[in-house]
Amino acid sequence: MAAADSPSTALRRRDLCSRGIRLAGKMRADVVDLLDSYVEQQGLDASASVAAVEGVPLAAVERWDEQTGTQRLLENLAAYRAFRALLAQMLEELREQLGEADEGLGRALAAVLLQVSAFAYHLEELLRLESRGIPGEEGDGPPPLPRLSLFEQKLRGLGVLRELAQWAVRSARDLRQLAKPGPATGTAPGLAESP
């Protein structure tokens, strides 16, 4: 059941959405920079097509404009929790692969991981504001990934970062939808009902 949209709730939502949009924008810029470095240092072709990677949440969505606010928040939260685990795994693989040889890429990846964690927390705040239960994390995150060859690991990393960049764009759009003022009843569009 949606919480009554009091003025303070509406203000808090707008504030959280504005900050979330800025976080998503910064995250996207950093992911794009990281992608460039990753492609260059891993010796990959930037235009290479990567098949959908198991466990990577796809940003692509049909009928995006018809989603409710709850759907947007829950899908975003599930995605960023999954990315948190995927990036942590990438970081571990990178350290195994490069050791101390390249700290720049590792540092950049760690910084993005931090932003992803922060964004997931931000989404939880928004869900709490709407008096929505925060889904548990046991079922989230990718299943343990099979051990891949070095090249396959690199391609998987490329797929993860590309999808994360797209999610950052989608998240900013989702939060703008959430931040829109509600109708006269005081219920924000998209947050009126559960799916």
Add this chain to the structure above:
Amino acid sequence: LSLAAPPKEPVLMCRSNNYPKGFYCSWHLPTPTYIPNTFNISVIHGTKDMVCEKDAVPKNRCHIRYLQLFSTVKYKVTLTVTNALGKNFTTLTFDEFAIVKPDPPESVVAKPVPNNPRRLEVSWQNPSSWPDPDSFPLKFFLRYRPLILDQWQHVELSDGTSHTITDAYAGKEYIIQVAAKDNDIGTWSDWSVAVHATPWTEEPKHLTTEAQITETTSASTSSFMAPPTTKICDKGAMVGSGAVAVCWTAGLVVAAYSVLFI
């Protein structure tokens, strides 16, 4: 007499000026064939065939609705042209966000600001083809220069559809244009239609020079003071050089003054 020819590789362009609704592709032949040609276009997104609905006008364009948003899977568009003498084709592959390019801003207006000789107020509107500027806001790039100079000044604006130029040269006519881009993806629009404006200037007043006043003063009984605004010497009337250069006019004045004290 023109010889019929098989088609050369067609030129194909795809663009989304109404994101997130869809995109359009348009095409033409680089050289005429002088016989009828048939164009066929196919659009594939991943493994899915999509329908490109042909526009009635112009005939060399079709549009596609986005069925998905935020996809990392590329679109592949193939255009085949066929006539009685042969066939040719071209293919474009692109990401959803790479082809987003809004139309230029509309209704650009530039006005002087009363009592502000260095300001111009500029306003514009979102392109009418952009369907949802609230959810997909545009950012803007404004450029301006006085007509007498070639170098543009640039300002990027992340929100709002107006801006006040505060460093205009007083009294100079300016040319101003605006471009738009989705806040997150795609490329800048073409520049808008140019508008011209001149900053506010004060009305010229009737000025009375002190030279006119001093002409009526008696030379024998009163001291003669050169008015500060009156030019005493023209360059061509100088004699001597350096620190002791004296002009004829000044010389006469000094001589007259000296006579009074003899």
